[in-house]
Amino acid sequence: MATLQFDPIQLDGMDGKNIQKLNSWIIRLIDNLSYILNNLELDNMTSETEKKFSQVQETVKMAKEAKEIADNMVKKLNSGELKGEPGEDGENGITPTIGDNGNWYLDTLDTGKPSRGEKGDQGEKGEKGDAGMSYEEGQWTPRLFNTTSNEIKTSIAAAMGNYYRVGNIVFVEAMILTTSSYACHHISGLPYEPNHNRPSQVYPIGVVSGSSGTNAPFNEISGSSSYYVKNGAYASGKTYDSWYVYGWYRKA
Numbered sequence: 366m367a368t369l370q371f372d373p374i375q376l377d378g379m380d381g382k383n384i385q386k387l388n389s390w391i392i393r394l395i396d397n398l399s400y401i402l403n404n405l406e407l408d409n410m411t412s413e414t415e416k417k418f419s420q421v422q423e424t425v426k427m428a429k430e431a432k433e434i435a436d437n438m439v440k441k442l443n444s445g446e447l448k449g450e451p452g453e454d455g456e457n458g459i460t461p462t463i464g465d466n467g468n469w470y471l472d473t474l475d476t477g478k479p480s481r482g483e484k485g486d487q488g489e490k491g492e493k494g495d496a497g498m499s500y501e502e503g504q505w506t507p508r509l510f511n512t513t514s515n516e517i518k519t520s521i522a523a524a525m526g527n528y529y530r531v532g533n534i535v536f537v538e539a540m541i542l543t544t545s546s547y548a549c550h551h552i553s554g555l556p557y558e559p560n561h562n563r564p565s566q567v568y569p570i571g572v573v574s575g576s577s578g579t580n581a582p583f584n585e586i587s588g589s590s591s592y593y594v595k596n597g598a599y600a601s602g603k604t605y606d607s608w609y610v611y612g613w614y615r616k617a
Contacts, residue, residue, distance in 0.1 A: 384442060388435040395429060498532040505556040507539035509608060510593070511547045511601075520544045526610070528556045537570065539610040546604035549574065553593035557616040559586045570612030572596040574605040586614055 463480045464470045505526045509517045526539030535557050549572060559566065571582040572594060581597035594610060 384435060384438050388432065388439060391432045391435060395432065499530070501530040503528055503556065505537070505539070506554050507541050507610060508553040508591075508593075509541045509543070509547060510550045510553060511604075512550050516553075517543060517547050520547070526554070530557070530616070533560070533616050534613055535616050536613045537610060541608045543606045546606045548599065548601050548604050549596045549608045550599050551587075551593040551595045552608065552610050553588065553591050555586065555588075555592040555594065555614075558592055560615040560617045563615070568594075568612060568614040570594050570610065570614060572598070573609045573611070574603070575607045582612075 459471045462470045464475060466475070467479055467481060469476045469478045469480055505528055507524050507526045509521070509524075511517055520543045522542040522544050524539075524541045526537060528538075529536045535555075537555065539552065541552065552572065559568070566585050566587060567583055568586055569582065570584050570586070571580065572584055573580050584597045585595045586592060587595060
């Protein structure tokens with residue numbers, strides 16, 4: 366007569382690994398019990414044997430039911446339905462800090478690990494950049510000429526001017542007030558020598574008289590030592606007691 370020899374199962378939890386272990390054990394149990402049942406000599410059974418046989422059959426039925434339960438637990442575990450109860454909050458961990466020596470500390474423990482990486486090698490020297498544009502500002506004194514060579518000197522009430530230089534571009538503004546009226550042939554005293562390499566020495570520098578006077582927005586710059594801007598609207602009979610200069614030109 367066949368006998369059942371089967372080691373008991375030992376589980377240490379109900380996680381996926383242990384459920385799979387239980388499932389395998391149940392399958393082996395059913396296989397072994399089925400083997401025994403199939404090899405019993407039913408004709409020679411006593412009443413006591415028949416009783417035990419019925420008990421074995423009931424055990425096989427229970428094992429099959431247990432296998433179905435285990436299979437369902439595996440499915441639920443895989444689908445995420447089986448979740449344990451939330452555990453208690455753990456204690457606060459240790460926040461790393463940087464010590465006076467620059468190392469990482471865990472509470473009062475010096476880890477010996479520096480908080481900064483090692484200093485790298487010096488990089489290659491970069492190319493020299495382009496020179497930036499220089500800036501300058503100041504004052505200049507405008508001088509009024511009513512002819513090519515006659516400068517008005519004794520009747521000047523005020524003569525003042527400002528300039529602003531950005532790189533090679535010079536912005537100028539000036540005012541001349543006189544006690545009598547004069548024509549303006551040109552205004553001299555520009556702060557910088559103009560660029561003579563231009564095809565034309567005409568620049569957007571305006572020469573303007575009083576509110577009812579002449580206005581020449583583009584004029585020629587000339588001169589060899591004292592540089593001046595000509596009045597393109599010059600006429601000897603057009604005399605005023607105020608003249609203004611404004612605009613820009615390129616310096617040499």
